[in-house]
Amino acid sequence: MPDIKFGTSLPSPDEKVAVDEAVESHGPVTIELSERLVYGGQKRLKERRHLLLPALHALQRASGWISPGGLDYACRILEVPPAEAYGVATFYHLFSDQPPKGDQILHVCDDIACILNGANDLIDASKQEGYETKPSPCLGQCEKGSAVFVQRVASDDTVIFETDPKEFEKYLTKNSEKEPTKLPQEGSDHLRLLSRIGIVDPNSLEDYKSHGGYKALEKALEMDNEEIIEEVSSSGLRGRGGAAFPTGVKWKAVADEKGKVHHLVCNADESEPGTFKDRILMENDPFALIESMTIAGLAIGAEKGWFYIRGEYPLAKQRLVEAIEKAKKSDLLGNNILGSGRKFDIEIRSGAGAYICGEETALFNSIEGFRGEPRNKPPFPTTNGLFNEPTVVNNVETLANIPRIILHGGESYASEGTDQSSGTRLFCLSGRVASPGLYEFEFGVTLGEILDAAGGFSGSGNLKAILLGGAAGSFVTPESLNLPLTFEDTRNAGVSLGSGVIMAFSDRDDLKKIVLRIAEFFRDESCGQCVPCRVGTVRQEELLIRITDKQTLDADISLFDDLASVMSDASICGLGHTAASAVRSALNLGLLETNNE
Numbered sequence: 340m341p342d343i344k345f346g347t348s349l350p351s352p353d354e355k356v357a358v359d360e361a362v363e364s365h366g367p368v369t370i371e372l373s374e375r376l377v378y379g380g381q382k383r384l385k386e387r388r389h390l391l392l393p394a395l396h397a398l399q400r401a402s403g404w405i406s407p408g409g410l411d412y413a414c415r416i417l418e419v420p421p422a423e424a425y426g427v428a429t430f431y432h433l434f435s436d437q438p439p440k441g442d443q444i445l446h447v448c449d450d451i452a453c454i455l456n457g458a459n460d461l462i463d464a465s466k467q468e469g470y471e472t473k474p475s476p477c478l479g480q481c482e483k484g485s486a487v488f489v490q491r492v493a494s495d496d497t498v499i500f501e502t503d504p505k506e507f508e509k510y511l512t513k514n515s516e517k518e519p520t521k522l523p524q525e526g527s528d529h530l531r532l533l534s535r536i537g538i539v540d541p542n543s544l545e546d547y548k549s550h551g552g553y554k555a556l557e558k559a560l561e562m563d564n565e566e567i568i569e570e571v572s573s574s575g576l577r578g579r580g581g582a583a584f585p586t587g588v589k590w591k592a593v594a595d596e597k598g599k600v601h602h603l604v605c606n607a608d609e610s611e612p613g614t615f616k617d618r619i620l621m622e623n624d625p626f627a628l629i630e631s632m633t634i635a636g637l638a639i640g641a642e643k644g645w646f647y648i649r650g651e652y653p654l655a656k657q658r659l660v661e662a663i664e665k666a667k668k669s670d671l672l673g674n675n676i677l678g679s680g681r682k683f684d685i686e687i688r689s690g691a692g693a694y695i696c697g698e699e700t701a702l703f704n705s706i707e708g709f710r711g712e713p714r715n716k717p718p719f720p721t722t723n724g725l726f727n728e729p730t731v732v733n734n735v736e737t738l739a740n741i742p743r744i745i746l747h748g749g750e751s752y753a754s755e756g757t758d759q760s761s762g763t764r765l766f767c768l769s770g771r772v773a774s775p776g777l778y779e780f781e782f783g784v785t786l787g788e789i790l791d792a793a794g795g796f797s798g799s800g801n802l803k804a805i806l807l808g809g810a811a812g813s814f815v816t817p818e819s820l821n822l823p824l825t826f827e828d829t830r831n832a833g834v835s836l837g838s839g840v841i842m843a844f845s846d847r848d849d850l851k852k853i854v855l856r857i858a859e860f861f862r863d864e865s866c867g868q869c870v871p872c873r874v875g876t877v878r879q880e881e882l883l884i885r886i887t888d889k890q891t892l893d894a895d896i897s898l899f900d901d902l903a904s905v906m907s908d909a910s911i912c913g914l915g916h917t918a919a920s921a922v923r924s925a926l927n928l929g930l931l932e933t934n935n936e
Contacts, residue, residue: 343420348408353401353493358413361397362390387417389726391708395428396650396689403439403492419708430710430866432475432692433490433650439471443511446475446488446651450612450860451810451853452769452842453477456484461502468504476694476860477612478651481769481842482776488651496653520623523776523793531763532739533779536623541658544665547626553671555742559634560679562745564594567638571741573749575761580606580697580734581811581837581913583826589731592721593639596729601641604725604732605632606702607648607655610694611809612860613840616765617735619777621648621655624739625662629685631738633672634745636683639731644685647702650692659687694864698912699724699732701866712868713912736765736839756782760825770806770842773797780824787820789841800847804930808837810857811917813924834924851887854925858883861918872915875906879919887931896926 350358394413398405405428414421428434435444445465449458465472465487478498480486485502489511499510522536530536540546547553559567572587593601605628609617621628632644648656663685666672674682688706690696696705700714703725724730740762744752753761760782766789769775773794780789786805796802804814813834815822822832829836844850858880867873882899903919910916925931 343414343418345415345421346407346411348406348411350406350408350412351402354398354406354409355412357397357401358394358409358416361393362416365390365393388419388708389706390417391419391424391427392688392691392705395424395431395434396691399434399490399691401493403442403444404435404437406438417708423709427708427710430693431650431690434691439492441471442492442494443471444490445470445472445507446478446490447472448476448478448480448486448488449474449856450477451806451856452481452613453484453486454853454856455770455844455848457502458485461485461487461504465504465507468507470504470507475651476692476864477610477614479609479615479618479649481613481615481767484769484775498651498653520619523774524778529781530779531743532620532736532765533777535627536619539624541623541625542661544626544662544669547624551746552626553630555745556630556633556671557677559637559745560677560681564638564640567634567745568594570744570749571638574740574744574752575749575756575759576737576740576744576752577760577826578734579736579740579764579839581611581808581835583836586733586737589721589733590635590639593641593729593731596722600726600728601639602725602728602730603632603636603639603641603644604699604702604706604730605644605646605735605738606697606699606732607646607652607735608690608697608702609652609735609838610649610697611811611838611840612857613769613806613809613842614767614838616767616777616839618652618655620735620739621652622658625655625658626666627739627742628659628735629662629666629672631741632685633676633683634741635731635733635738637681641731642682642684644683645706645725646685646687647690647696647706648687649690656687656689663687693866694860695866695912695914698914701912702732703730710866712866713914715911757823757825757827759827764824764836764839766824766839766841768793768841768843771796771798771802771845771848772843782825783823785820786815786822786824786841789824790820790843796843796845798845798847800845802843803846803848804844804850804925804928806840806842806844806921808835809840810860810921811835811913812837812840813920814928814930815924816928816930835920850925850930854922854931855880855883855887857921861914865914865918869909869911869915871906871909872911872918875902875910875915876918878902879906879922883922886926899923899926 398409414424447462478486483500487499489497568590576586577583636644693711695701696711698713701711705711720730756762763779763781766778862876862880865872865876906915
């Protein structure tokens with residue numbers, strides 16, 4: 340291996356302390372800082388490289404940017420080539436390689452839900468008030484709208500909700516938003532995953548226990564891993580992140596990989612425009628997710644779990660960190676869980692603003708300290724996942740179902756929903772509905788019934804379209820209101836449940852602008868690794884502009900179809916596979932014709 344070359348820039352005292360604290364929090368690291376540093380072997384490199392992302396967060400927080408001196412210092416500590424580390428730092432939206440103008444940066448969401456609430460006007464007004472303002476992709480606050488993520492230097496990040504920048508100042512001195520969450524279905528007997536939201540104090544382990552918490556873990560400790568996996572398999576639980584892969588099949592595949600280190604990863608990098616379900620679970624029921632991960636870890640034979648959470652969720656991270664510490668102090672995590680002699684621990688790793696890191700292999704690369712670019716498959720994560728070792732990756736909502744399955748049995752769980760879509764599903768309603776928010780229903784409920792539960796269409800004009808499944812999903816029209824929302828029924832209809840997004844639009848809304856924003860989103864979020872996606876997302880946006888501006892012929896529509904096929908067939912990961920889905924559905928349905936005025 341070649342020597343690592345360093346520059347001559349020096350870190351500030353604050354940057355040095357920040358990096359040292361970030362690295363040493365994972366165990367002591369001692370290294371002699373010389374001009375030249377030689378790799379100490381692959382094992383040593385692996386043990387250090389995965390600390391690069393926490394070190395970059397520490398630098399960003401300490402001085403508001405990744406300075407050359409700070410980056411160089413982190414690279415010396417971690418034995419990472421500075422050129423590679425710079426490539427990682429510039430991969431993420433929340434890291435900057437330029438010094439900030441002040442002590443805070445405002446990231447104002449201008450994605451499809453917030454556009455309906457005047458996001459673009461808010462961005463212009465914020466800049467006029469003198470705030471350092473950057474447009475942001477979806478912040479996962481779609482039920483509230485006009486969301487602003489405030490990134491601060493040497494202070495806590497926060498999220499505020501305000502439409503007038505002149506009122507920002509009174510919010511900018513606060514820490515993360517801590518108002519209690521109110522569910523539209525509050526008090527309903529039909530809630531399962533949401534039954535404790537707004538009732539249990541998310542900061543209290545005792546309150547969680549008084550509402551049935553950790554009963555499932557106690558039962559799981561009396562079972563062997565095969566029994567746990569059998570219950571999950573018989574429940575029919577499928578992944579809730581979009582792919583709908585059978586959870587029990589994934590768990591068994593990793594458990595069967597004998598003689599290897601196993602990993603469990605909770606994918607909490609919820610970045611799909613229109614989606615906010617995982618945030619609400621993490622903010623309001625964190626102990627349930629810690630318990631769920633612990634059971635899953637026992638089942639697959641993992642002693643370490645990784646919680647990868649998007650960087651724009653400061654309150655969720657704070658509550659999970661506190662929940663993990665309290666669980667450890669009560670022997671619910673660690674080397675001897677409830678005196679059983681069994682081990683499991685959890686480490687939280689924050690993303691830094693990259694939608695692509697929701698793809699499981701890109702997530703692995705991000706944790707390992709590399710650019711968050713997807714890997715080719717095969718090999719699959721169940722054999723070659725995190726650190727090239729067998730890994731289970733589950734979405735937050737998927738894991739949240741585990742305690743109920745263990746407590747009541749897989750067959751009981753499977754009795755709800757349908758044969759191919761068991762249990763309940765969380766739906767994120769936003770846009771032109773009377774009561775936006777998070778809803779829970781058994782699979783099989785129709786699209787129209789969910790809209791009715793949210794108070795129905797709201798606003799001027801008439802209901803024109805519904806985006807189902809998020810930016811990677813599809814548009815449908817009011818003719819689909821009788822569609823049962825199950826995996827099988829949506830598949831037969833040529834659409835997808837995706838991440839549970841249901842976003843309603845009026846015939847007064849400018850759907851051209853909405854669909855162009857979706858195309859722009861995929862152009863920006865493509866990691867650029869593969870040509871079909873890197874070039875295809877740009878060409879898709881260009882063609883869409885020509886089509887919507889009436890500067891096109893049928894040949895351009897045909898070209899769009901060819902482009903979509905190439906992206907779907909040849910891209911490395913799901914971003915390229917689905918980048919044209921919503922756009923093409925809008926064209927097919929004629930939604931981009933002139934709106935009624």
